[in-house]
Amino acid sequence: SRRYNIALLPGDGIGPEVIAVAKDVLNLAASFEGIGIDYKEMPVGGAALDLTGVPLPDETLLAAKQSDAVLFGAIGGYKWDDYPKHLKPETGLLQLRKGLEVFANLRPATVFPQLVDASTLKREVAEGVDLMVVRELTGGIYFGQPRGFKTSENGEEIGFNTEVYSAQEIDRVAHVAFKNARKRQGRVCSVDKANVLEASILWRKRVTAIAEEYPDVELSHMYIDNAAMQLIREPKQFDTILTNNIFGDILSDAASMVTGSIGMLPSASLRESGPGLFEPIHGSAPDIAGQDKANPLATVLSAAMLLKYGLGEENAAKRIEAAVLDTLDRGFRTGDIYSAGCKRVGCKEMGEELLKSI
Amino acid sequence: SRRYNIALLPGDGIGPEVIAVAKDVLNLAASFEGIGIDYKEMPVGGAALDLTGVPLPDETLLAAKQSDAVLFGAIGGYKWDDYPKHLKPETGLLQLRKGLEVFANLRPATVFPQLVDASTLKREVAEGVDLMVVRELTGGIYFGQPRGFKTSENGEEIGFNTEVYSAQEIDRVAHVAFKNARKRQGRVCSVDKANVLEASILWRKRVTAIAEEYPDVELSHMYIDNAAMQLIREPKQFDTILTNNIFGDILSDAASMVTGSIGMLPSASLRESGPGLFEPIHGSAPDIAGQDKANPLATVLSAAMLLKYGLGEENAAKRIEAAVLDTLDRGFRTGDIYSAGCKRVGCKEMGEELLKSI
Numbered sequence: 001s002r003r004y005n006i007a008l009l010p011g012d013g014i015g016p017e018v019i020a021v022a023k024d025v026l027n028l029a030a031s032f033e034g035i036g037i038d039y040k041e042m043p044v045g046g047a048a049l050d051l052t053g054v055p056l057p058d059e060t061l062l063a064a065k066q067s068d069a070v071l072f073g074a075i076g077g078y079k080w081d082d083y084p085k086h087l088k089p090e091t092g093l094l095q096l097r098k099g100l101e102v103f104a105n106l107r108p109a110t111v112f113p114q115l116v117d118a119s120t121l122k123r124e125v126a127e128g129v130d131l132m133v134v135r136e137l138t139g140g141i142y143f144g145q146p147r148g149f150k151t152s153e154n155g156e157e158i159g160f161n162t163e164v165y166s167a168q169e170i171d172r173v174a175h176v177a178f179k180n181a182r183k184r185q186g187r188v189c190s191v192d193k194a195n196v197l198e199a200s201i202l203w204r205k206r207v208t209a210i211a212e213e214y215p216d217v218e219l220s221h222m223y224i225d226n227a228a229m230q231l232i233r234e235p236k237q238f239d240t241i242l243t244n245n246i247f248g249d250i251l252s253d254a255a256s257m258v259t260g261s262i263g264m265l266p267s268a269s270l271r272e273s274g275p276g277l278f279e280p281i282h283g284s285a286p287d288i289a290g291q292d293k294a295n296p297l298a299t300v301l302s303a304a305m306l307l308k309y310g311l312g313e314e315n316a317a318k319r320i321e322a323a324v325l326d327t328l329d330r331g332f333r334t335g336d337i338y339s340a341g342c343k344r345v346g347c348k349e350m351g352e353e354l355l356k357s358i
Numbered sequence: 359s360r361r362y363n364i365a366l367l368p369g370d371g372i373g374p375e376v377i378a379v380a381k382d383v384l385n386l387a388a389s390f391e392g393i394g395i396d397y398k399e400m401p402v403g404g405a406a407l408d409l410t411g412v413p414l415p416d417e418t419l420l421a422a423k424q425s426d427a428v429l430f431g432a433i434g435g436y437k438w439d440d441y442p443k444h445l446k447p448e449t450g451l452l453q454l455r456k457g458l459e460v461f462a463n464l465r466p467a468t469v470f471p472q473l474v475d476a477s478t479l480k481r482e483v484a485e486g487v488d489l490m491v492v493r494e495l496t497g498g499i500y501f502g503q504p505r506g507f508k509t510s511e512n513g514e515e516i517g518f519n520t521e522v523y524s525a526q527e528i529d530r531v532a533h534v535a536f537k538n539a540r541k542r543q544g545r546v547c548s549v550d551k552a553n554v555l556e557a558s559i560l561w562r563k564r565v566t567a568i569a570e571e572y573p574d575v576e577l578s579h580m581y582i583d584n585a586a587m588q589l590i591r592e593p594k595q596f597d598t599i600l601t602n603n604i605f606g607d608i609l610s611d612a613a614s615m616v617t618g619s620i621g622m623l624p625s626a627s628l629r630e631s632g633p634g635l636f637e638p639i640h641g642s643a644p645d646i647a648g649q650d651k652a653n654p655l656a657t658v659l660s661a662a663m664l665l666k667y668g669l670g671e672e673n674a675a676k677r678i679e680a681a682v683l684d685t686l687d688r689g690f691r692t693g694d695i696y697s698a699g700c701k702r703v704g705c706k707e708m709g710e711e712l713l714k715s716i
C-alpha cells in the first residue's frame with residue numbers, strides 16, 4: 001500500500017481549526033483508497049514567531065522540503081501587525097514559497113451551484129463561472145532585487161522595488177498554464193501590462209513563443225486593467241488566466257469574490273518536481289478564531305488538490321470533492337455561506353458531515 | 359468677460375467624434391455663463407505618429423503647457439499595435455501626463471440611477487455607488503528607473519522595471535485625496551501592498567503622516583488584493599480611494615465596471631497649478647470609430663470636470679452635468695447603454711439633445 005509524508009502547517013487564527021477538519025477528511029478519503037499518510041505538524045507564521053522568534057523556522061522549511069506535500073492553514077493576526085517586515089507572519093509564507101520554489105500557483109475560481117446567490121453579481125453573470133488563475137509565485141516584484149529604502153540627494157526618503165522576470169521564469173510557468181488549459185477548455189488568457197512595462201513585454205514575448213508548442217491551446221493577451229474589468233463584466237469568458245505574481249494576487253482575489261464562494265476556494269502551488277504547497281485562499285480571520293465558526297471547505301478542497309496535483313491520487317481527490325458537494329446538497333452551511341432554509345453548522349460539525357458523505 | 363485657452367487633443371478612433379460633441383456642449387454651457395473659449399486643436403497618439411512620426415510632438419506638448427486646460431479624446435488603434443514601445447500611441451499619453459506633471463488623477467465612479475441595471479452587479483449592490491479613485495499618475499512603476507532589458511550571466515533575457523516613490527511624491531497626491539474627501543463623505547481608504555513592498559511601506563507611512571493635517575477626514579488602509587475583492591463585494595463602502603499609479607490603473611477600471619456606466623465616466627489629471635488634463639476613461643474603440651456610434655457622455659462629463667477643477671467655473675460645470683442627467687431622463691441612449699423602451703441615438707444626435715437640455 002502507498003504511504004506518504006505530509007507536512008501539516010496550521011499557522012494562526014482559524015488555521016488550526018480548518019486543518020484539523022481537513023486532516024480527518026484526508027485520512028478517511030485516503031484509507032478508502034488504501035493510502036496511508038504520516039503527518040509532521042510544524043509551526044509557521046505568528047505561531048512560529050511566538051515559539052521561535054522567526055516566522056519560518058529552519059526546521060519547518062526542512063520538514064516541508066522532506067515531505068511529499070505540504071498542507072497549510074493560514075497566517076497572521078493583530079498581535080504581529082506591527083512587527084518589522086522580516087518578522088511578519090506573511091514573510092514566513094513568502095519564504096516558504098521561495099524555499100520550496102513552488103513557482104506555479106493554481107487558483108481555481110468556481111461557482112458552486114448551491115452558492116450562486118452568494119455572489120454579488122447577477123445570477124446569469126456568476127452562474128457557471130469556472131476559471132483557473134495560474135499565478136507566477138516565486139518571482140516578480142515580490143522577490144526582485146534591488147529593493148528597500150534610501151535617501152535622495154535632497155534628503156528625501158525613497159522606497160523602491162524591482163519587478164523583474166527572466167525568460168526561464170516565464171517559460172516554466174507558461175508551460176504549467178498551457179498544460180492545465182489542455183485539461184480544461186483549452187484557452188489561455190495571458191494578462192500583463194505590455195503597453196507600459198518592459199517586464200511585461202518580455203512576458204508577452206515568451207508566452208507567445210511557448211504557445212507554439214501547444215497548437216491545440218488558444219492563446220489571447222489582455223492588459224491587467226482590462227482583465228480586472230472583464231472579470232466583473234463577463235467572467236465566463238475566461239478559462240485559464242496566466243499572469244505574474246502581483247497581478248495574480250489581485251486577479252485571483254477578484255475572481256474568487258466574483259464566484260461568491262470565497263470561503264470555499266483552495267489553491268495549489270507547484271514546481272516541476274518536489275513537494276507542492278496547498279492552502280485555502282482565505283486568510284486567518286482572527287476575529288472568529290477559536291469560536292468553531294470557520295468554514296473548513298476551502299482547506300478540505302486544498303487537501304483534494306494535494307491528493308490530485310501533489311500525490312497523483314485522483315480517486316481519493318474525487319472522493320473529497322464529491323463529499324463537499326454532497327454535504328452542500330444536504331443543506332449544511334457554515335455562517336459565511338448560510339442562507340435561509342439551510343442547516344447552520346460550526347467548523348467541527350461540518351467536518352463530521354463531510355466524513356459521513358465520504 | 360472671462361476667456362480661456364483650451365488645448366483640444368482628439369487623438370484616434372472615436373476620439374474626434376466625442377471631442378466634437380464635447381466642444382459644442384462646452385461652448386454653449388460656457389456662453390450661458392459669459393465665458394469665452396479659444397481652442398487650439400493639436401495631434402496626439404496615432405494621429406500624431408502618422409503626421410509627424412512621434413506620438414507626442416513638441417508642438418502639442420507646448421500648446422498643452424500654454425493652455426488653461428487640456429481636453430483629450432482617446433488614443434490607439436490596430437494600425438500602431440506593433441510599433442516599438444517608444445513609438446506607441448500610449449507612450450504619447452504617458453509623455454503628456456509626465457510633461458504636464460499632472461500627478462493626481464481623479465476618477466469618479468458613479469452609478470447613474472438611470473443606468474443601474476447596466477451593471478453586472480445586483481441592483482442592491484450597485485445602486486448608490488459614488489466613489490472617487492485618486493490615482494498617483496506621474497510616478498511609480500510607470501516611470502521608475504532603471505528599466506529595460508538585459509542579458510543574465512547565463513545568457514538569459516531579462517525584463518525589469520522599478521516601482522519607486524519618494525516621500526514628496528506620496529505627500530502631494532495624499533493632500534489631493536484628503537482635500538477631495540473633505541468635499542465628499544470625508545473618508546479616505548489608502549490602498550497598497552505594504553505587507554510585501556517597501557515602496558508601499560513608505561506609501562503607508564507618509565499617508566498616515568499627512569492624515570494628521572486632516573483630523574476631520576477618516577483614514578483607513580487596505581491591501582490591493584483585498585481592495586479588488588471589496589469593490590465587488592460591497593463597493594458602497596468606499597468614498598475616496600487613494601493609491602499608486604499601477605494599482606490605480608487596475609482599481610479605477612474595476613470600479614468603473616462596477617457602476618455599469620463605463621461609457622459615462624470622466625477623469626481629471628491635476629497638479630497644484632498649471633493646466634490640467636481631462637479625458638474620458640474609455641479608450642479609442644477602433645472597431646466603432648467613424649460610425650457615429652460612440653457615447654460622447656464620458657467626454658462631455660470630462661469637459662464638466664475641466665470647467666470645475668481646471669478653470670474653477672463650477673456653474674458652467676453644473677449646467678453640463680444637469681444636461682447629461684436631463685438627456686438621460688428624456689430617454690436618449692447610445693448603443694452601449696441602450697435598454698428596451700429608450701430612444702437609441704448616435705453620437706451626433708446625443709450631442710444635439712445635450713444642447714437642447716442646456
Ligand SMILES: CC(C)[C@H](C(=O)O)[C@@H](O)C(=O)O
Nearest residue numbers: 090091093094249553554583
Ligand atoms: C499574505 C500575502 C503575502 C499573500 C500574497 O500577497 O501572496 C496573499 O495575499 C496571497 O495571495 O496568498
Ligand SMILES: CC(C)[C@H](C(=O)O)[C@@H](O)C(=O)O
Nearest residue numbers: 195196225448449451452607
Ligand atoms: C493607455 C494606458 C497607458 C493607460 C494607463 O495605463 O495609464 C490607460 O490604461 C489609463 O488608465 O489611462
